Amino acid sequence: MNIREILVRSIVTDKASSDAAYEANTYVFEVGLKSNKSEIKAAIEAYFGVTVLNVSTLIVRGKEKRRGAIVGKRSNWKKAYVRLAAGDSIDIYGVVDHGNA
Numbered sequence: 001m002n003i004r005e006i007l008v009r010s011i012v013t014d015k016a017s018s019d020a021a022y023e024a025n026t027y028v029f030e031v032g033l034k035s036n037k038s039e040i041k042a043a044i045e046a047y048f049g050v051t052v053l054n055v056s057t058l059i060v061r062g063k064e065k066r067r068g069a070i071v072g073k074r075s076n077w078k079k080a081y082v083r084l085a086a087g088d089s090i091d092i093y094g095v096v097d098h099g100n101a
Contacts, residue, residue, distance in 0.1 A: 006043040007034045010092050017092075022034065024083060027090055031057070031080045040080050051085040 008030040014019070016028040031040055037055040044052050062074035084090070 052089040054083040056081040
């Protein structure tokens with residue numbers, strides 16, 4: 001699997017970006033359903049150039065949705081909590097240079 005299949009996106013929510021998460025140096029990512037912890041660790045270390053201490057994963061079950069009589073279901077997806085070594089960090093928001101505007 002390549003890095004694009006393993007790391008889908010970073011998750012930026014109130015809970016994921018809380019002070020407690022930053023004190024524990026933990027980041028949250030949506031990852032591929034078929035990726036395992038060692039692949040996630042290797043992908044994050046290669047892509048961001050940081051040292052990963054721990055990876056915890058869970059599968060988020062898709063919700064049932066209704067539109068009148070039609071019942072559908074959202075897809076399941078996998079979430080990974082990644083704890084980094086002290087002193088390492090990931091710039092989730094990115095740096096955007098707007099010039100002198």
